[in-house]
Amino acid sequence: MEAVKGQWVKIYRVILTKEERAPQVPEDTRQVPLEMWVKGFLMDDKAAIGEKVTVETLTGRIESGRLEEIEPSYKHSFGDFVPELHQVGFTLRKILFGGGAK
């Protein structure tokens, strides 16, 4: 899939490599770079996912990085059913109001 100029996209860039990270960073974090994601309007004529591009962000800043998502959307949800949580209301109503719920 290709993005075209002016399209809303999300880009990715490494801010600090492993070697450039702050001295106080714990050992596991030091093994990975500091990464950044930002959204903006594509300034290149066209680009495919993974290509290096430039965007203009909402505040008018120019950012460059790897094209990661075209017209990005949110995927978060109400999650999977959690039986232990479902029991809580049931039990509490029984304690407070008595009877009824099994």
Add this chain to the structure above:
Amino acid sequence: MKDNSYQGVMDRRNEIMKKAVGLDYQAFERPGIGFDYEKMMKETGYTLEEIQKIQAATGVGNTPLLELKNLTALVRKVAPQGKGARIMIKDEASNPSGSYKARRAAAAVYHAKKLGYEGVIAATSGNYGAAVASQAAMLGLKCIIVQETYDSRTVGQPEIIEKARKCEALGAEVVQLSVGPELFYEFLLLLEETGYFNASLYTPYGIAGVETLGYELVMQVREKYGKDPEVVVCTNAGGGNLTGTARGILKAGALDTRIVGASVDLSGLHMASDTAFNKKSFTTGHTGFGLPFTTWPDRTDVPRSAARPLRYMDRYLSVTQGEVFYITEALAQLEGLERGPAGNTSLVAAFSLAREMDQEAIVVVQETEYTGAGKHIQPQLSFARSNGIEVKTGDPKDQVPGVNIILPEHPSLIQAVDLDLDHIRTSLVKNAVKQYQVTEMTRADIAYLALETRSSEEAVEGILDDLQVAYQKGGKQ
């Protein structure tokens, strides 16, 4: 060419900060370790009345105080005879951005506009971002929110993803980063690049913004019940919530109201660790922020934090993740209020405290927050499970942060745990000695530390004796 390496940027942090908050902190510094906190709050803050006006102009504040009659009845079922205080909650979710943070943002963004800044930047993964975005939208300023979002697998907490969505929905640019304290580095770079205002949570304006919350709740309790609340519980992370609320309560003249801090126990989980990042189910209001910020407030994005919780705290309680999820569900099921989990940290503490208190007593939980996809407790628990955390029903005492989350089997198992305030006071003094490389404490230093720890000069001397740090003898004549 500017040196944009980590060290290069950190070396010019003071210069960047001075431009970005329009405030010269040097004016409040005193010789030695101290600074004049009250002078800073007085000269740079706004009066309570001014803040009320500023907040009213954008629909912030004047939130309802709700008596939680069913939760109170539940407490009385598990309390000794005659015990079980009335629990009330300040429904801060009804602020424009869905949390009490609108109060802090209202003051900060108003100030930015007054000083003529084109935009505001805030470093936050939470409700404060949404609050700044909301206020910036209302006042017509540009807004950037810098957020710690993902671990190195690009996996993010559903709550953080939701908060980014909310910021974007309110017109902000969101810069997302992977785990690490260098968020501050990127934040400084953005301030330098844009020249925007640093809408820090920790400026005097931000804290003055919370004072109205404490003031309002005292007035509401007085009006409805003809007395002051016995206890107000504040969720504690960076300390601003507790500090501002306590200052407002004092301004209302409720001198006998006890201020209790509450944080979710996340002991053992390193806050800057890539692998621990998604093992915690709380992004704020936890001990991972609460303890370091209480024992050393000046670790924020401004030289001197206006949030100094140890100056106001009567008691500090820790609660478990499972208890907070449980009480969040109880609030929905028994009170008909579906609210986010983070604000309910203090509700667990209040539930626990109410059991020890007489039935006529009033304990107020001073905030709620909005909830929804990602931020709701079900996605959070389901996310925890998918990250290898065991979710079960049992006794919350058996919890191990990062390993399991235990929903109490029965409400009688809810039990907040007291953190040792004397130990916390000692830590603060120890941090002062370390930060300033003190070889001999002056009388002025000791007087300052007595204020910082809400104790006495004698108590500070006792700590210094224990730490074997030299100090000028004498004390008050």
